[in-house]
Amino acid sequence: MVRYKGHVEALLPVFPLATEIGPRAHLRIGGCDTVEMAAQFGTPLYVFDEFTLRTKCRELRREFTSRYPNSLIIYASKAFTNPALAAILAEEGMGLDVVSGGELAVAQRVKFPARDVYFHGNNKTREEMEQALDFGIGRVVVDGFHELQLLNEVARQNNTNQDILLRISPGVDPHTHAHITTGVLDSKFGFPLANGQAEEALRQALCTSNLNLVGLHCHIGSQVFETEPYRRAVEVMLRFAAEMRRKHGFELMEFSPGGGFGVQYMHDAPAPPIARYAEVIISAVLELSRELGLTPPKLIVEPGRSVVAQAGVALYTVGSIKDIPEVRKYVSLDGGMGDNIRPALYDARYEAVVANKADAPARERVTLAGRFCESGDVLVKDAMLPAVEPGNIVAIPVSGAYALTMASNYNNVPRPAIVLVRDGAARLIRRRETYEDMMARERV
Numbered sequence: 001m002v003r004y005k006g007h008v009e010a011l012l013p014v015f016p017l018a019t020e021i022g023p024r025a026h027l028r029i030g031g032c033d034t035v036e037m038a039a040q041f042g043t044p045l046y047v048f049d050e051f052t053l054r055t056k057c058r059e060l061r062r063e064f065t066s067r068y069p070n071s072l073i074i075y076a077s078k079a080f081t082n083p084a085l086a087a088i089l090a091e092e093g094m095g096l097d098v099v100s101g102g103e104l105a106v107a108q109r110v111k112f113p114a115r116d117v118y119f120h121g122n123n124k125t126r127e128e129m130e131q132a133l134d135f136g137i138g139r140v141v142v143d144g145f146h147e148l149q150l151l152n153e154v155a156r157q158n159n160t161n162q163d164i165l166l167r168i169s170p171g172v173d174p175h176t177h178a179h180i181t182t183g184v185l186d187s188k189f190g191f192p193l194a195n196g197q198a199e200e201a202l203r204q205a206l207c208t209s210n211l212n213l214v215g216l217h218c219h220i221g222s223q224v225f226e227t228e229p230y231r232r233a234v235e236v237m238l239r240f241a242a243e244m245r246r247k248h249g250f251e252l253m254e255f256s257p258g259g260g261f262g263v264q265y266m267h268d269a270p271a272p273p274i275a276r277y278a279e280v281i282i283s284a285v286l287e288l289s290r291e292l293g294l295t296p297p298k299l300i301v302e303p304g305r306s307v308v309a310q311a312g313v314a315l316y317t318v319g320s321i322k323d324i325p326e327v328r329k330y331v332s333l334d335g336g337m338g339d340n341i342r343p344a345l346y347d348a349r350y351e352a353v354v355a356n357k358a359d360a361p362a363r364e365r366v367t368l369a370g371r372f373c374e375s376g377d378v379l380v381k382d383a384m385l386p387a388v389e390p391g392n393i394v395a396i397p398v399s400g401a402y403a404l405t406m407a408s409n410y411n412n413v414p415r416p417a418i419v420l421v422r423d424g425a426a427r428l429i430r431r432r433e434t435y436e437d438m439m440a441r442e443r444v
């Protein structure tokens with residue numbers, strides 16, 4: 001007799017690596033029962049699996065350094081950051097990409113090795129630059145002409161000589177969503193190559209008194225499923241470096257093709273393995289360096305999503321259910337766009353399961369709506385689930401990246417708690433926000 005496997009089994013590949021179906025048909029992550037965690041810590045609850053996090057870091061480091069030893073993998077904090085995560089990343093030998101004084105403060109809190117912290121952003125403030133230089137930050141990735149002058153001034157006042165990279169917009173389209181496309185001419189990020197501004201920035205950077213230009217950076221976009229755009233970006237950037245050596249005596253010591261590696265959100269849309277991105281980027285760097293007579297530079301890659309997305313699962317409790325016969329059945333959850341704006345922002349799609357009925361077959365098509373006062377607050381449209389009742393726990397996988405970091409207090413709803421699971425133990429790494437937390441800044 002064939003045992004029916006239930007609706008969760010087919011979706012296990014998008015859950016953290018340490019996910020299984022445990023006693024009472026409860027979904028278990030990192031040896032912890034998700035239904036019990038929901039009861040203990042409340043919902044919405046974000047669960048991060050430490051084993052998956054560490055495995056992803058090791059895979060990234062292995063795939064790049066085994067092919068190209070002079071590589072550094074820096075994690076893009078914007079995907080998700082907090083001190084507990086940053087401490088794990090430091091233990092795993094990762095570097096860090098920060099884009100604000102706040103992300104930098106997380107690095108400072110855990111005494112992250114400063115030399116491996118890179119400071120990005122298209123509008124860094126003077127205060128943030130001072131904070132970064134006081135910390136002894138490894139590199140500042142300069143994004144515009146104003147920043148070039150301001151940073152030089154801050155470095156001069158600080159009596160330091162700051163290593164920098166220039167962020168270049170290489171004009172390569174990665175074929176991803178427009179909101180997460182960054183390396184084309186019409187972008188707020190970086191110095192465009194096509195109109196000569198990249199060359200002008202490089203010329204100016206070489207003339208500054210307190211900045212030391214060590215390399216070039218580009219980032220073409222996020223959730224990039226094709227590898228060819230990376231090859232093109234490497235080619236465009238290294239040809240530019242060779243031209244700048246000839247014209248201005250510039251030596252490319254470091255090169256970063258950014259992050260953006262795709263991850264699998266849906267059961268039928270697998271992403272390329274990290275090895276494929278590594279192979280394409282590294283073979284292009286080696287071939288072009290040889291062709292152009294460049295010394296192969298130190299390679300910096302900046303993955304965010306591909307480190308944390310799969311490690312995170314969001315747990316919600318089902319509340320109201322509204323059935324509109326022949327139209328749609330809305331199942332409302334106790335979270336939504338306040339903790340995960342991706343579906344509303346750029347039509348991101350997710351799978352979902354009922355964590356307390358993991359062995360039940362999926363029999364119903366429902367729409368998982370959030371609790372926020374926007375019709376667009378829908379987390380999953382047309383999810384296939386077992387019969388859902390109020391009080392059930394819904395788990396949404398691949399919630400580790402760009403959910404919590406974009407969370408808001410819309411409708412004055414407190415933001416969720418986060419637990420880290422490992423070997424059957426769940427550790428609270430961020431407590432749930434309270435009304436007192438939110439009121440603490442208010443004045444009457």
Ligand SMILES: Cc1ncc(COP(=O)(O)O)c(C=O)c1O
Binds near residue numbers: 120259260261304306
């Ligand atoms: C400069 C830069 N580096 C790295 C990343 C990380 O991208 P991802 O999380 O898609 O790997 C981003 C995200 O947009 C970015 O802007």
